[in-house]
Amino acid sequence: MLKRNIAALILTIVSLSLLYPGLTKPILQIVISAELPIIGKTTFYEQTQSILQTVETLYNTNNKFVAILIFLFSVVIPFTKGVIILSVLLVKKFALKAKLYRFVFIIGKWSMADVFVVGVFMAFLSTQSNGAIEAELLEGFNYFAFYCLLSLLGVQLTTLEKPVTIQ
Template identity: 65%
Template sequence: MRSRNIAALVLTIVSLAILYPGLTLPMLRITVAADLPILGRTTFFEQTQSILETIDTLYSNNNKFVGILILLFSIIIPIAKGVSMMAVLLVKKAAWKLQLYRVVHSIGKWSMADVFVVGIFIAFLSTESNRSVEAELFEGFYYFTAYCLVSLLSIQLVKLD
């Protein structure tokens, strides 16, 4: 196996390892509060959730379609992409390798994980302009962002023989 492919395999394993905390650790806290006369700073709403908790909340609140989309694009497709990528790097037959590589590229087009991270970041930045709404990024966001970057890098390193 070429050194580029060994590096791609290691990065794929690392990306899958950091995907787990990216899905389970808190990602974003949204707080809605206002400065009220006499009462001072009063919090009306505060929520901190991970991606998995967000999916569960959406599903429980009858937003099943959105919950399923996030489940598909943030969990199922990234895992399928990672497993397919490892198969590309470990399979010996050239014909199988090429077929699996095509699968990885087609899955990559549907992987919305990176778009999801950008969406969270934009939501974070947009709340910074509103004094009543505060957003705070947590470690889950950084793990998930790292997953996206490491996963993309691993695909770029693959060299088919």
């Protein structure tokens, strides 16, 4: 069990270190252009944003509810879950460990980080079928995707060690 928890600790620390660049680095670039006679290729729209920039844009364009949901489920809950898993792995008191561990599973079900990654990837794939729209996944997507995978693996490897009582 100790080896599993050491691996979980390492995975959780690495996943948390990937979360920040996953949230701040550009995740997707979209370019809408057309080939016009005489003029040639003309770009009508181009946007590159990170997850946090997207939240800010949504908030500033009166899509506050969506912005808050994305911020909560893709930023607050993943960060909170990571910190609590670190606590589970480092705290010695079994009763506290068990409560924290149960709480991680409760909030883990509300974490939309993995769903968000799949959504971005699906948006990317859907734009590839249209010649006027070009989409490119950027480094933020990779950081965020690896955060999701390592975080999930870290939680799965975490085990509780019930203390042995000697009478």
